[in-house]
Amino acid sequence: MSEPFAGNLTEHAYHSIRNRILRGELPFGASLSRRILAEELGISIVPVGDALQRLENEGLVESRPRVGTRVRVPTPLAVRGHYIVREALETQAARIFAEKASSSERQEIKRMAEQLDAAYELLTGSATREQLFEIHEAHMRFHMRIAECTGCEELCEAIEKNQILVFNWLYDTSLGNQQPPANWHSQLAEVLIAGGTEDADRAMRGHTRYRMDEVMQRLDSPVAQSETRLAVLMSRPRTKKAAELNRSEERKKLARK
Numbered sequence: 001m002s003e004p005f006a007g008n009l010t011e012h013a014y015h016s017i018r019n020r021i022l023r024g025e026l027p028f029g030a031s032l033s034r035r036i037l038a039e040e041l042g043i044s045i046v047p048v049g050d051a052l053q054r055l056e057n058e059g060l061v062e063s064r065p066r067v068g069t070r071v072r073v074p075t076p077l078a079v080r081g082h083y084i085v086r087e088a089l090e091t092q093a094a095r096i097f098a099e100k101a102s103s104s105e106r107q108e109i110k111r112m113a114e115q116l117d118a119a120y121e122l123l124t125g126s127a128t129r130e131q132l133f134e135i136h137e138a139h140m141r142f143h144m145r146i147a148e149c150t151g152c153e154e155l156c157e158a159i160e161k162n163q164i165l166v167f168n169w170l171y172d173t174s175l176g177n178q179q180p181p182a183n184w185h186s187q188l189a190e191v192l193i194a195g196g197t198e199d200a201d202r203a204m205r206g207h208t209r210y211r212m213d214e215v216m217q218r219l220d221s222p223v224a225q226s227e228t229r230l231a232v233l234m235s236r237p238r239t240k241k242a243a244e245l246n247r248s249e250e251r252k253k254l255a256r257k
Contacts, residue, residue, distance in 0.1 A: 096152065
């Protein structure tokens with residue numbers, strides 16, 4: 001059970017569940033029981049239900065007949081759609097940044113890129129979920145700051161509303177949080193700082209397309225589909241007898257693959 005929280009309980013539940021999804025504690029397909037989540041958070045079912053509805057509206061959670069509420073399992077079509085939207089919004093942000101950003105804003109982006117690359121270089125195979133969470137948060141701040149430096153509130157709102165940086169985080173997690181190439185963000189920042197709009201467009205376009213095909217293949221593979229079924233099974237509350245029966249059925253299904 002969590003520690004008492006003094007504030008809006010729905011907000012507390014929303015951020016708690018969202019962070020667990022982003023940390024990978026609740027993987028794609030994981031079942032989300034209102035009762036269990038409420039017990040873990042030490043609150044009533046009502047704010048948990050409201051939080052899950054908000055997460056469903058944002059596309060992180062889905063409700064399906066005979067399955068219940070679970071972490072959304074993205075289809076290859078949805079993954080491609082997220083990449084297309086991200087590319088459209090972030091390349092526009094890059095163009096405007098290259099054209100209008102102040103000298104101090106350009107230096108800020110350069111520092112953020114260097115710090116982000118340095119953090120990625122320190123990553124090891126034994127990195128904790130908390131360390132990965134902090135790096136992904138820094139990555140989101142870097143890209144969001146580029147958009148903020150355009151001075152266009154509508155563009156920032158579109159990036160936030162479409163959850164494009166959040167989905168990028170989840171897709172990266174699905175690939176095992178692999179390190180990007182060395183100086184990956186510093187190279188992008190250098191092009192944006194130089195001030196050429198077409199160059200900035202091309203650099204951001206290549207940056208946002210990175211690993212798109214790999215993510216789609218990973219999520220559409222038989223192994224990933226089997227892992228998703230197992231995640232649903234293992235996260236679902238059940239009796240000991242039912243658990244044994246379900247595990248037996250799951251093994252039979254996987255053996256037929």
